[in-house]
Amino acid sequence: MSVVSDIDTAAEEARQRRKERMFTWIGRADTYLNMLALGWVTPLLKIAAGDPVGHQLKELGRGLGMPVLGILLFLFVWAQTAPLVNTSLGAIPGPAGVWEQVENLYDDHVRERTKEDAFMARQEVRNAKLEAQGKSDRVKWRSYTGAPTYLDQIWTSLITVGFGFLLATLVAVPLGIVCGLSKAVNAGVNPLIQIFKPVSPLAWLPLVTMIVSAVYAGNSDLFPKSFVVSAITVMLCSLWPTLINTAYGVATIDKDLMNVGRVLQLSWSKQIVKLVLPSAMPLIFTGLRLSLGVGWMVLIAAEMLAQNPGLGKFVWDEFQNGSSSSLAKILVAVFTIGIIGFLLDRVMLALQTMFTHSETH
């Protein structure tokens, strides 16, 4: 009998250990799931692993149930109130109207791709004929000349904001480090930061357009003027959060660390790379996250006026069209801009968690 109970306890202990390992694993997975806004999966995993259901259901309710309820409520209110507002372009579209335009925009994209295939086919025929006539030097492969579709425009916007954000980071991080390390420089630069920080992108645009037109003489296909103007405007408006946070992060690193560096007589570059940057990383990343958010907002306005073929131009052109589907298409753009902004923020958050976690491991 004792043998049986021994076996029982052994099995019970093994089960307990497995359960503990499972929960440790779930705990670690939870951090990553939270990064991707999938935190509500954790209660489901815990229920599957044998945790008491009641408590987990409450977690699930809060993590998944409430957001879904909130979204459904919003859609309901929107669908009810939208037809009540009548503009000269027709009533404001409800969720159904907006969804219809999503499908239309996708259909337009597919139609344009078919036209592109036809264009490429004609090009193949033409070039083959030229080859056959022995005029190989006149053979040229051109890209499609049609208008950009909605998906093309989303891609253009993403590239433009990426480029502008990169420029902003390259300017703001070094400047922020210098400001953080030297109180004198900080005092000198601070008034300029405070004055230029609140300037709206629409105020920068005419200046940037004139300067770029004067300085940038050529007109390459890879960097068209409208792209450069939009990217520079994004940079000018979005570098401030990174700059301020970097300076603050660098200024508040542990003084003992700096003393260690001095004792070991580390060179400037080693101090910055080994001591300053890792300690200031959390705040720098916070700054980068904020900058990307600001940059994405600024981009749409900049594109409208600089004529960069992205989402901003899409909204402006739809407004100019004034057709009965324009309002719905603009709402599609609004949601696209919001969702992409949310995803960009999540990406930055994931990067931030990865970088700051790797420190403590």
Place this chain on the structure above:
Amino acid sequence: MECGTVRNFIWTRLTRSALVLTATVTMGVSITAHAEMLDVEKDELKFGFIKLTDMAPLAIAYEKGYFEDEGLFVTLEPQANWKVLLDRVITGELDGAHMLAGQPLAATIGFGTEAHIITPFSMDLNGNGITVSNDVWAEMKKNIPLQADGKPVHPIKADYLKPVVDRFRNDGKPFKMGMVFPVSTHNYELRYWLAAGGLHPGYYSGENITGQIQADVLLSVTPPPQMPATLEAGTIHGYCVGEPWNQQAVFKGIGVPVITDYEIWKDNPEKVFGITAGFADKYPNTALAVTKALIRAAMWLDENNNANRQEAVDILSRSEYVGADREVIANSMTGTFEYEKGDKRDVPDFNVFFRYFATYPYYSDAIWYLSQMRRWGQITDGKSDAWYKDVAAKVYRPDIYLAAAKLLVEEGLADKADFPWDTDGFKPPQTEFIDAITFDGRAPNSYLEQFPIGLKGTEKVEGSSVVDG
């Protein structure tokens, strides 16, 4: 997922091969109809346009493959407003653009950004209208005589607007109207119509280019697509703009068109296709090829008594071109115009793209615009008749147009009779204006003398008064 990409891949390959086959057959047929293609210097071009129905020749030349037939690969891009469009042509970001007839002239004489812009092709005749808000129309209607069927007698002169403007000013409220650009055909037509009715539309001077000196009606600039919204908001009480923005006002119930520019000046020149002089000098064959393609597009638009206009409407209503609803565009493009809601009248020549030698760049057309620029003070000093002729010859290039036409006739794509080979660039004196004043392009100064309102001779505007120069 992988199965899907493989299927996609095969499908794309099949479609491509099918298209190549179709292309070979159709191109084989069409290429035999052509002579040797022009050796164009620059074949990848970007043209700008504003969302108005008279950009049609550009859209048709692209969609029907006329550009490709000439070996040109053109991208068409809508622009935010006329200023951005002109600036981008000047900096070279755009190789050419759908332009207001006044833009190349103003740029060349230095009113606004200075640049030598030329035009080898006139895009259309007519196509504009003047719309007023519902309230203003209600007041105007009280004075307008009615026909036997109860509808107002047309054309409605600005004489019927005068009492309304007077009432506004007595109440201390300015009467504002919108037009699309300081050197737009709309600005000059609106001013012409107002002045003919005894209302002063304002002068420009060397220092003050708002154009509101001594004005009874204050005119300001609004981009065409924003006009219905601005009218609705009450910021302006009327505007002069091209289509579809007048019909849009009727459809949305926010305004009433009172007159078309066809009734102000029958068959007036409207838009032109502008390129920089540098572009024409550097790429002469390209300029010729572009003109050829545009002439073919214009011919298609007016072919068989406007039989193709419905198809043109379908193309223009796509969001990458004009984008307005099909019904709104269809009216004017197919020869009817709705004034008051329910008052639809036949205006078969509302848009003329090729008929009556519409595409030939006449010097006398350029001189009319220059004369109106002088009349309102955008040209600050008096100029000799010879000066007008010189500027017109610098900007309007019938030589390129006729060379292109000759090539088309040789290739069997156009009729010899469709082009005015023998003209000296001046139309005979024109009388069909709303105020019946005759315009002779050879004598712009004596033309200006005939107007009760407007600068004449050597008069100048200094400060807020007119002095003799």
